[in-house]
Amino acid sequence: MILDTPKIKRPVIRQLDETAINRIAAGEVVERPASAVKELVENALDAGARRITVDYADGGKTLIRVTDDGCGMTGDDLPLALSRHATSKIDGSDLLNIRSFGFRGEALPSLGAVGRLTITSRAEGHDGVSLSVEGGRMGALRPAALNRGTVVELRDLFFATPARLKFMRSDRVEMGAIADVVKRLALAEPHVGFTLRDVSGGGDGRVVFRADPENGDFFDALHGRLSRVIGADFTDNALRIDLDRDGLRLVGYAALPTYSRGSSVAQFLFVNGRPVLDKQLFGALRAAYMDVLSRDRHPAAVLNIQCDPERVDVNVHPAKAEVRFREPALVRGLIVSGLRLAITGAGHRASTTVASETLEAFRPVPTRAEPTRAEPAPLQPRVYQMDRPSQASFARAYALQAPAPDFGFAEAPSVRVEAVAEPAPDLTDRPLGAARAQVHENYIIAQTAKGIVLVDQHAAHERLVYERLKAQAAGSGIAAQALLIPDIVELSPPDAARLLDLADDLAGLGLVIEPFGGGAIAVREVPAVLGQIDAGALIRDIVDDLADLGASDRLRGRIDAVLSRMACHGSVRSGRQMRAEEMNALLREMEATPLSGQCNHGRPTYVELSLADIERLFGRR
Structure with missing residues (x-):
């Protein structure tokens, strides 16, 4: 039995027409309304605009209008600007010396191929003109009334390619993407004014974002x-x-x-x-x-x-x-x-928002239920050191007074005040002030010239010990532990070559590698501080970082994580009572140590409250 072999029909190679080419290009350049806004605003910036207004409706799906006060275009420029690969940004002789946002000449013809595009422009010394393109079909040039600048109006985006409309997100999501594009360009050009308006439903619309031109350097x-x-x-x-x-x-x-x-x-x-x-x-x-x-x-x-x-x-x-x-x-x-x-x-400096969050935490949380009256809990303030003679005198004077009236506490508060034999120097002018007390065996209260500082003693000392460990490791190097049997890791030849280029840097961190033929890598030594590790998994993670980011901090990060854990176990523990000189020594070391404003995990080590903040807590301001 002989089976008939189906004949393969030879496809015909044909040249695509200009409209299809523009629509294909639009799929690369204009992904969503925000992409169109980006291209049009960048054109306005390249034209030297000092003020740019962006209007949109329905998330940019039905209307995008960009108005600028740039140099504008003439009647001869407009038809050329709407043709592919026509641009005033470069002359094509040097594609590596690009100093403008745009340079390909694809944005306007691409937008005209998938939407209804109208450009109205006027250059200084010329009459205003207007030109429309709908689905790639260009209309006739018409006179128009306009001051210097350009207005680009794009309606019904993707009407000529309705399949793309199915990939559009909700109006709210598209609006957010447009706002993000405008804000990024506003940061790129702080001397240019930007206005973003939502004109959905007609009328003057609603101003979503506004940034006037900034002055200065x-x-x-x-x-x-x-x-x-x-x-x-x-x-x-x-x-x-x-x-x-x-x-x-x-x-x-x-x-x-x-x-x-x-x-x-x-x-x-x-x-x-x-x-x-x-x-x-x-x-x-x-x-x-x-x-x-x-x-x-x-x-x-x-x-x-x-x-x-x-x-x-x-x-x-x-x-x-x-x-x-x-x-x-x-x-x-x-x-x-x-x-x-x-x-x-920045040293010990911490963000000012820490104080704001602290004040917010003091605010009572409103509840709908009627608060129940409860017996007050016993107060047990503990003050371990008060290092000024006036404070000791105040304590002695307080002890000679008549017994305080009974306010209904279960037991009287216990206070232990220790006077310092020799008056300590006034440290309130220092950034972190002078230690005054320790509460709950974990938090140090210090007085500054303008307020108070509340320090987490464990978090602060953890950062100090961590920085000392890092300095020691950097000074003497990371000790390496030789493997009794080298670990052989199979990689692709390009990955192995990329990794071997960093062999000297890795050796400085205690990881010694060498080629083992083909794409194999022999791991001879590993950082001793890491203990027992899976060298193969570490090598592959580093290779992945190199392929993805061009560099890898994974080994350094793992070593720092171990030093951080060592610092955590070697620092002052919560619950330890500290003397005044110990607390002040901790504050002075924090002031001299970089990064002491946050612990090893990024949390603040102290909170600073000004006198104004404290007075607000008591309703005095």
Whole structure:
């Protein structure tokens, strides 16, 4: 029996028409309404606009309108601007020297291919003109009345590609994405004014976001813009970053570790003013805070990497959200070392929001049920040291007074006051003040010139011991433990080569490796402080980090975690009574030790309350 073999029909190669090409390009450039807003606002910034207004309706699905006061276009420019790969940003001779947001000439024709696009523009010294494109079909050029600038109106996005509409999210979600895009661009250009309005339902609409142009130099303008976009809490707790190294400059603001967030929503990174969502840069930001934040907390930062445009390639992602640096290790090192230097320089400083949260915790929680009257519990304040003669005199005078009236307590409060033989120097002018008391054998109360400080003695001493252990490890190196039988780890040849390039760095951390033929790696020594470890699993985790982020801090992190546990067990335990000189010595060491404002897990080690804060608690203000 002979079976007939079906004939294979040869496909025909054909040239796609211009409309299909534009719609395919739109699928890469315009993913959602927020993508269209990003492209149009970036065009306005490239045109030199100083004020930009963005209106949208129904989450941008039915209307997106961007109005700017930039240089505008003439009647000869408009038809050319709506054709593919036509741009005024570059001349095509050098694709590595890109100094503008846009450069491909794809945004406007792509938008015109999937929606109803109308551009009205007027350049100085020329008449206003308007041109419409609907589903890729261009209309006739018409005169229009307009001041200098451009108005781009996009209606019914994706009407020509209805399948894309099925992938749109709810209006609320799309509105949030648009607001995020505008805020990121507002941070990139603090000297430009931005207004975002929701005009759903017609009328003047509702202003969702507004940021007037800021004055002053870059840092002053960015500081003012950050207060509007992120909030005054961030600027009050942010460190100024300005570091220049090897032709790279890192500028911006980074928050204190104690001002951390539950997600990465407060992380904004820019490269030469261009907002980017590059995982390698975010990985470097995370590594900079690795030693001061727990794994479930995220730092807050607004950072701009400035460099020669020829040292970075911005043409590696359709939406230009990722970049490629010529020297990625140098950029990562700049971010990590720059932020760590700033955080270390902040010393014992903790975020001001800690005091606000403390005051909020003092507020009574309202309940609907009628409070029941209960017998007051016995009060047992314990004061271990009061180191001023006036306080001792007050105690003696109080003891000579008549017995206090009975207020109904189960038993009288017990107070133990010890006078200091020699008066201690007045330490209230020091940042953390002078120790006055210890309560519940865990919290130190110190008096400063402007208020009081409440210190968690265990958390504070844990950080101090941890920093000493790290300094010792850095000075003498991480001791290595030789393996009786080397552990052989099989990797792919590229992964093995990538790992061996870091052999010297890993040896400095106590992990000694060498090639074993092909893609195999022989692990000869491991950090002694880690004890019994699975060397193969550690090697594979490091390789995964290298493939994903281009660098790995996993080994350093595991060593620091062990030192942190050692510090926890070696620090002052909760429940230990401390003398006045011990408490003051702890405060002085905190003032001299970097990062002492937070414990090893990122929690604050002390709370500072001003006299004004205390007076508010008692209703005196």
